[in-house]
Amino acid sequence: MRLLRLWPDESHFDFMRFRRLTFPLSAVLSLATVVLFLTIGLNFGIDFKGGTLVELQAKSGTADVAAIRHTAVGFGFGEPEVQELGNQGTVLVRLPLQPGEQGQTAVMNKAHAAFDADYDFRRTETVGPRVSGELVQSGTLGVVLSVVAVLLYLWFRFERELALGAIVGTLHDIVLTVGVFIITRIEFNMTSIAAILTIVGYSLNETVVVFDRTRELMRRYKTIPTVDLLNLSINSTMSRTVMTSISSGLSLLALVLFGGEAIKGFAIVMLCGVVICTYSAIFVSTPVLIYLGLMLSGARAAAERSGVPQPAE
Template structure:
């Protein structure tokens, strides 16, 4: 209609982008391998900072009534209660957390810890959160959490095997395992508390990683039917470039949402949001520089349909000799 202004669509990535993603595998593969090995070493040396869900004990979070917490005074008072080795940490503005190990004597002994803490700190601190987990429950949570991650990965492998060819499934699993390992490394380096929420974060990252990879692989399978004579490395570059705008939009909007949770979500959800924000970056990286280039070594060319006519024309998005 005449007189209406023309609104141009926002394009984060230009249509004629021709980045040579597969060529970067000479850097991305060694980098990912080095980081994965470093993660394994740090996991053995430092270990994870397990939360009360896995270690058992009592966790008490308090907020200073005057807005300023004195950690040294709190630590001295907590040690005076005589409940074993006590871990005291400061968080936020005036927040203090006290972690007490499992006490001999069962639930009654754990409840006595909370009673002693209230008597010692309730005058100067407001109790915001109190959690108590016994050793038997924590052991069951470890088993359940580990089993949940393993079963999720196995289910994903079976789904991808039926959804795509076996070679694509192996490539997706390589990218997913890469993301899980680097996420665990992030937990080790930052010493963010590893609890049941962390298991939920890992499973969410698995889903996000597969979503990013499957989008590229689906385009790859489509292009393999159309351009049967195109070299595989060029075809994989084309697959990533044609989905790059969607990948950038998804990663940007997800990252902005998670950033809002990190800044304004509070302490209870901040750890989950930070890990997920890291996961979005890693999953986007692995889909373009790990799982897709891995297809070069997995024999995916044999999966091209021989009964469909080949399209020998060169797609517009890969014409020209310019290099990114």
């Protein structure tokens, strides 16, 4: 019985020819992300900004989101965020942080006075400025340390050129993932940090698979040109890459469509992350080895310097 193949076993597709297009594209997207981060910034949630979160459940089973938002604006505490969770009459209301304990008490008093008649208060959370500041610090530190650990692993896992290529790919994926948060305005909270770390792991997995095959082929073929070697590495692992990406993407798509509002943002970012990591492993981290001067052997280097063409094996 023949196994399902989503990519031909004997494929010789020339992926490396697209590097002249994908490198400028990735550079533009990365620079645009940095500019947007410095100008627009992330849409920080209550975890990082501080404030009051109230989860309301409509007694009638149907919530009037527009009326809730209009009422919350009338509190005079700043611009509220109102989000309906699914279609079960559940609504999240986020109100900006107010100074002092009396300010937070005034928020809850007005909320109860306005919504007690039609809604049940299922959950109430208040995050003060000190707590939110500690969360920002600990979250940032956690991401930085995790990324540094991954980069150190890549440095000791591969030869110098392969390690640098993997590092470039991983950083590229992190930057573009942050760009997804900025463009979509998905709330950035502690769950978002988990999404970024998960994407780092997925990126690492994709890159290691391709580069392991690259290293294996380097030892097997001593005179094959670099471009042919890298194309062979990607083609030989492409079936696995396609299968992994499609299975992961379908699972995340199901979460986006049917998982509810509570995890929809996380699922959207993860789905974009799978696309970014797959693209990066094929069109960024692998082609960059050409410019990093990947050398297979002294004989190969001498042959290239002499201009003698070497057949692809």
